[in-house]
Amino acid sequence: MSTIATQLGIVKRNIPRPDRAAIERLSAFGAATVHEALGRLGLMKPTLRPIFPGAHVCGPAVTVLLHPGDNWMLHVAAEQIQPGDVVVAAVTADCTDGYFGDLLATSFQARGALGLVIDGGVRDVKDLSAMKFPVWSKAISAKGTIKATIGSVNVAVVCAGAAVEPGDVIVADDDGVVVVPSAAVAATAEAASLREANEAEKRRKLASGILGLDMYGMRGPLEKAGLKYID
């Protein structure tokens, strides 16, 4: 059963967080590699973009469910943050309002949050960049929000097309945001590690002019698929 639809108005205090060492290992890899290691699943939509380049976070999700134009639950979420967490905020309808700014960022950073992923808007981006507090959002908007309707914290949410359970690990960088199920963190780190193991060698070969066609043995399969060369 989807647990999402029955959990409005709830704050879950104790959520399982994956083993810190496993998260540490996973944090060595970028979103693209992790997404491949997961079997090309778990990716949020590319409509989410970082507010400044170069950020890279990896940590357990504290999830928040917001209503359009209402950021009340972000204050509630702040209390549930533990050092190393990444806050993931979903909204019950599409809305680009600026739910988050420098004051909330100060609070989140004081609690140890690594960053915020929000399927909505953010503001004070100049301050947030100066604070080096990364946010992945679908809009930048000066539009303020109200505090009138309760949502939930640490329930299952859908954020930018990806299902997120509290405690799932978020890997976000310039390429996007990936959700790694908490039980899969260690295996994903392992798979990512294997993936990258021979990348240096591949990169060296390709840089020397060897073609992927040869390095990956693609000529046969392409011919079998019917590819024809003409002059």
Add this chain to the structure above:
Amino acid sequence: MSTIATQLGIVKRNIPRPDRAAIERLSAFGAATVHEALGRLGLMKPTLRPIFPGAHVCGPAVTVLLHPGDNWMLHVAAEQIQPGDVVVAAVTADCTDGYFGDLLATSFQARGALGLVIDGGVRDVKDLSAMKFPVWSKAISAKGTIKATIGSVNVAVVCAGAAVEPGDVIVADDDGVVVVPSAAVAATAEAASLREANEAEKRRKLASGILGLDMYGMRGPLEKAGLKYID
């Protein structure tokens, strides 16, 4: 843990379907009423639209996870359909290709499917309309698809922004598509029934010219909120 990300290449044969009598009771209500009864949750994005007006389905979800431009798993899903089911197809990336047409519809209808909800495109819409096989999709496209990569059937998916587990009940009509968690079907039908109980009375009052301001007792709260009348 999100169960989505680890279930690629899987077909689950036995899924729990909610009690048929509860589904029957729920089927008396439209998507808007059911969505309210669920606490305004569980709605797919309004980008999904029916291919013809007036359709209304209510049934357990057989879920499918597709890759962009590849409809192979819809054939696999057909075998898992039981009479009264609604097929829900998610795609791992945004793609408007026409994954579904009159041949698949013939097969789905023969298996007893009530309709299809797909976060992608559909084609042969004239034939589908003539067959009275409803589809809620985000696009109509003549673009065909291939059969090259396996996805999954009856795993948890995110479709048009809503999480769906196999066996969750789908309520879809001209207003959109709502997902009711399987364990909440009976309670939602009950809540919807209570909601509609006095709607006829309300409608009669409003039709007679009585204002919602008075019928709902809004004047006091509005004044307290600071609303001012000027001439």
Add this chain to the structure above:
Amino acid sequence: MSTIATQLGIVKRNIPRPDRAAIERLSAFGAATVHEALGRLGLMKPTLRPIFPGAHVCGPAVTVLLHPGDNWMLHVAAEQIQPGDVVVAAVTADCTDGYFGDLLATSFQARGALGLVIDGGVRDVKDLSAMKFPVWSKAISAKGTIKATIGSVNVAVVCAGAAVEPGDVIVADDDGVVVVPSAAVAATAEAASLREANEAEKRRKLASGILGLDMYGMRGPLEKAGLKYID
């Protein structure tokens, strides 16, 4: 000075409505003709679409300013409707929620409203179609709204890219929604009338095979502009 930004929390009761006879004359013309008669101005964005084909309304605007996900002020607006009015609802941020359904439509219709134009979503569209209550909206969505924050009624608003003052006349049909400033209604009706005066003759000529190139005397200007015919 823009009067929009300082009028939150206000309901204006007495708004000037243009002369009924002038509105009556204007109502003979469709949105495209009226838009031309106004000098190709005053058009809302084509993202607004009617929920059923064939509707055509022409009446003074009762304006409403809503917050995202909050339809409280539509109830307040109902009291300000006079027979023949068209309600125009703007939202302070993009939001596709279903702000309006069959109960509000019953109330609006009882008050004599001809229709609703809303830069947001609408629901119960099957019922609204059966009631023949037209709505021009940017989305159809089962998503319900709350009643928590006050906006305004009968203040200047921007709706779907067009500025609307209360009492401006709204002309809406299958082609879209045009706003005619209240002081320009008579002149616009006159201009529209002149525009259509010889349309029947033009249509007859074109139907007989005479080309617009010749009927409008375009060959000279095209040649002067440099158009070249080749074989």
Add this chain to the structure above:
Amino acid sequence: MSTIATQLGIVKRNIPRPDRAAIERLSAFGAATVHEALGRLGLMKPTLRPIFPGAHVCGPAVTVLLHPGDNWMLHVAAEQIQPGDVVVAAVTADCTDGYFGDLLATSFQARGALGLVIDGGVRDVKDLSAMKFPVWSKAISAKGTIKATIGSVNVAVVCAGAAVEPGDVIVADDDGVVVVPSAAVAATAEAASLREANEAEKRRKLASGILGLDMYGMRGPLEKAGLKYID
């Protein structure tokens, strides 16, 4: 060399039109079938939609290149129409203005045009529907256009993502718009015919409950691809 970019301000009078008998044969098939018969190529984007359901045209393209907000060249194009042609209008930049209405439609219809495909907006859709003159467009807009800048007629254009040469055959119906290169019309009709030859038999089998999995022999390939069934 792309011939597009050097042909502004030109009207080509004599364009090759494919053999009428071949067009006649192709006209038996819908856009989806033709698109498959062409190897899943030649499709315009699904953003183009018909203004009324049920239309189906098949005819040689008279192409037009327009500037944003300027429909002058549609009048020039009218003269180049021969009975059975389909006008294809591209715009040099995205613009949803209503370039085409009932007067131009009267002229086009008098010249024998079957319909219009335009990567822009259209208006007077109620009249066009009554005239049964089909238009596939990306928007409906009352917004009028000017006649100030020359474009071209019967040059190569890109319309809604597809390259079109004058004389290419356009097949359009409820599923979308496909461009068939003039030299490929006969072969495409033949391929479409073969495609549909055994569709009735397939439809009968699927309607009887036989699965595509068995009819198409998919079980082996799916197993080889790694698909696993669980209970």
Add this chain to the structure above:
Amino acid sequence: MSTIATQLGIVKRNIPRPDRAAIERLSAFGAATVHEALGRLGLMKPTLRPIFPGAHVCGPAVTVLLHPGDNWMLHVAAEQIQPGDVVVAAVTADCTDGYFGDLLATSFQARGALGLVIDGGVRDVKDLSAMKFPVWSKAISAKGTIKATIGSVNVAVVCAGAAVEPGDVIVADDDGVVVVPSAAVAATAEAASLREANEAEKRRKLASGILGLDMYGMRGPLEKAGLKYID
């Protein structure tokens, strides 16, 4: 009455500009703060983005109404610019063409303009960045425009969803663009000042780990709203 629709083909030379000292005071604040100080109104859509980060302008609007693909009136507007002004360009239909480039920027800058806000496209962005001439636009496009149709200068316009009168003050930075009615500039500066007065103290508290929940006294209201904590 909306004055917009009757003012095509007009250039207003003398527009009232707010008191320079008041503008100076307002210029201390960013778009987000000003938007809040205005009661969360007056914001343009977040589709407008600055072409380089870090710009911040505050000045009276010289408004321009353009036609799609035509930038003639920007040259007319240049003459109306006074030092400290911000040009605001609206377009009568959606169009992403590059209306503005380095030559016009040179002219605007020579006249003393602080920047440009345009609901269209801009080009030569590398040069504009080097010149430190900020532009907020909805697109960057190399597409040039023509000079064929007259619009207006210094009439009321709707730009990116916000109504702007000439002389209204534009506040724009990385968070977006806000329109402050000319008569409200002093009051808005005052309100913004009050808003920021205790922000430093709040920031200090939040940075020390004090929660917004406690600092703002939210626990009681949240409990009353029904929020429940579970473990």
Add this chain to the structure above:
Amino acid sequence: MSTIATQLGIVKRNIPRPDRAAIERLSAFGAATVHEALGRLGLMKPTLRPIFPGAHVCGPAVTVLLHPGDNWMLHVAAEQIQPGDVVVAAVTADCTDGYFGDLLATSFQARGALGLVIDGGVRDVKDLSAMKFPVWSKAISAKGTIKATIGSVNVAVVCAGAAVEPGDVIVADDDGVVVVPSAAVAATAEAASLREANEAEKRRKLASGILGLDMYGMRGPLEKAGLKYID
């Protein structure tokens, strides 16, 4: 005849590349100037954006036709790259997947490619930026692709709304991407050169405060067009 639709599964090895000296001359100009020099044609949609600012490439196109979610043909294309080429990748349907990353970039760069233009997504953008390998794409996405279906290399394609033949010259910078037909390279460089010849003089005049109204002699035409000045 459009040659596009009949060339699936083909790799053309020998394509004509324009004279290197002509390309060299053209490379002195930016996309906006080249687009004007071409008569305001040949521009790709502004949805394509560079992954880092400041890049500028000018070189013959090696074209690729991909299927949604499948990047197999990019490996095939690598072999066809000659030093100074720009790869142009079209996709048969809209898809934002990340078709290209640092390994392919290493290979392309080793072959001498100047950059990539793709009507799809790209990933590893941090690495690509560090490598100074520019990509113009419509999305950044960590989403990986498969290698299952053959497309074509060096056939005519439509990429982001522009027709491209192999060997056409691509000019791309911060303003966008322009396609120059191979036979028009020399003439376009000449036209661009003439265009820029007196730009320095114009810039100097405008910087000195001379208005475009006077420099371009616009006052007469504006008056004739009906422009009125009011106070």
